[in-house]
Amino acid sequence: MAKPLSHKVIRSGRRAGDPYVEIPVAEDLAGVPGVTQEPADVAFYSREYPLETQAIDHSADRQWALVTQPQDMTDFREVQDARMEPMYEAAHHSAEVEPTGTPVPGENLTDDIRLFARDLGFGEVGFTAHDRHYTYAAKKRWARFEHAICLAFEQDYVQTQSGPGMDADRARFETYEAQQTRCMDLAGYIRSRGYRAQIHDGSDCSGPYIPLFVAAGLGQLGANGQLLSPHFGSRSRLMLVTTDAPVTYDPPVDYGIEKFCQKCQVCVSRCPGRALTRDKVWWRGVRKNKVIYERCRPVMVTYHGCAVCMIVCPVQRYGMKPVMEHYVETGEVLGKGTENLEGYSIAGKGHFGPGRLPQFSREFFDIPQGREEDWLYSKFKERLSSTDVPTASELGEFANEVKSVLDKGETTFDVA
Ligand code: SF4
Numbered sequence: 229m230a231k232p233l234s235h236k237v238i239r240s241g242r243r244a245g246d247p248y249v250e251i252p253v254a255e256d257l258a259g260v261p262g263v264t265q266e267p268a269d270v271a272f273y274s275r276e277y278p279l280e281t282q283a284i285d286h287s288a289d290r291q292w293a294l295v296t297q298p299q300d301m302t303d304f305r306e307v308q309d310a311r312m313e314p315m316y317e318a319a320h321h322s323a324e325v326e327p328t329g330t331p332v333p334g335e336n337l338t339d340d341i342r343l344f345a346r347d348l349g350f351g352e353v354g355f356t357a358h359d360r361h362y363t364y365a366a367k368k369r370w371a372r373f374e375h376a377i378c379l380a381f382e383q384d385y386v387q388t389q390s391g392p393g394m395d396a397d398r399a400r401f402e403t404y405e406a407q408q409t410r411c412m413d414l415a416g417y418i419r420s421r422g423y424r425a426q427i428h429d430g431s432d433c434s435g436p437y438i439p440l441f442v443a444a445g446l447g448q449l450g451a452n453g454q455l456l457s458p459h460f461g462s463r464s465r466l467m468l469v470t471t472d473a474p475v476t477y478d479p480p481v482d483y484g485i486e487k488f489c490q491k492c493q494v495c496v497s498r499c500p501g502r503a504l505t506r507d508k509v510w511w512r513g514v515r516k517n518k519v520i521y522e523r524c525r526p527v528m529v530t531y532h533g534c535a536v537c538m539i540v541c542p543v544q545r546y547g548m549k550p551v552m553e554h555y556v557e558t559g560e561v562l563g564k565g566t567e568n569l570e571g572y573s574i575a576g577k578g579h580f581g582p583g584r585l586p587q588f589s590r591e592f593f594d595i596p597q598g599r600e601e602d603w604l605y606s607k608f609k610e611r612l613s614s615t616d617v618p619t620a621s622e623l624g625e626f627a628n629e630v631k632s633v634l635d636k637g638e639t640t641f642d643v644a
């Protein structure tokens with residue numbers, strides 16, 4: 229039965245020059261623009277328990293991932309990393325590069341930057357404050373400039389739907405590469421207009437970017453923990469360019485996603501690792517569905533990035549406009565319960581249609597936890613619990629391993 233309408237969201241088209249789209253939001257999906265949050269709590273958690281990058285807080289499983297991921301991905305990454313390294317280096321020092329042009333007093337660059345970025349191929353471009361509540365502790369002194377340009381680059385549709393598998397995972401990394409080169413072009417453009425620009429990587433992030441994208445009105449947070457944007461849902465990779473150029477911020481938008489996800493729940497039901505939660509909780513001052521990292525990570529690493537939660541999302545598969553129109557017309561979630569949307573195959577496990585999930589042993593989820601040095605301590609503690617006393621050479625080996633990890637941390641993560 230048709231649903232009464234709350235409001236319509238008007239957004240620019242998928243590609244530069246495409247006509248505007250109108251997304252209807254049903255009355256029973258209307259919520260707040262952006263995300264439900266308590267700003268004072270966000271500030272409290274940021275101050276007392278600053279966020280830290282996965283490269284530090286989960287360094288133990290990052291090492292484990294390198295030797296566990298499929299060999300074809302290791303081979304691919306070796307070649308791609310060699311190509312990307314100069315770009316990472318340039319991004320790392322991008323804030324120090326001097327402007328090449330001269331600013332014009334009183335100008336505002338919002339429209340020019342948006343147009344330039346859209347012409348480069350970014351599907352979503354938005355402006356907001358560079359909110360340091362969402363900057364990792366290790367990056368706080370590195371991250372510069374008060375304005376954030378939020379840039380979403382669409383990932384290939386066909387490759388993505390083929391996942392989990394190498395082709396879909398390759399699409400992920402190819403998108404990172406494509407957007408990294410374009411961000412360098414955008415930074416060059418901003419400098420040519422007389423201002424500074426800093427490039428924040430898509431893979432080695434300076435913080436969680438999604439809150440900034442939500443603040444800039446580019447989408448809302450889905451139950452899968454990803455940004456659901458109007459044209460490609462979560463099938464995009466996100467990057468930031470921060471700048472001192474004069475810009476105007478975009479407002480957050482209510483697309484109805486917060487309530488829609490509670491009715492949909494397809495990603496929650498289909499997650500092979502059972503890493504997604506049905507109910508929203510308050511977490512660091514924000515109301516959201518919390519992803520359980522320890523349940524997701526082993527699946528992601530073993531099965532080419534997994535991303536079932538992206539693939540089965542109707543907003544990713546069909547686009548937000550058809551999904552919301554269908555909901556207004558029928559009260560139903562487009563594609564829910566169908567093989568077309570929910571079916572997927574896992575290498576070595578078989579095909580899983582709606583209602584069926586793969587099984588994993590308990591040991592499958594037993595991966596190194598926390599920081600590398602913590603993991604070494606815990607392994608050594610295990611060693612101490614055996615009957616014989618560790619030899620002097622074992623003690624020496626343990627000390628050397630811890631020292632090498634700590635030394636590596638000092639050079640890798642001192643990014644000020
Ligand atoms: S990546 Fe896979 S395991 Fe992780 S949350 Fe998504 S569906 Fe679940």
Ligand code: SF4
Nearest residue numbers: 450489492493495541
């Ligand atoms: S699959 Fe459904 S519940 Fe999950 S993020 Fe997409 S719309 Fe939300």
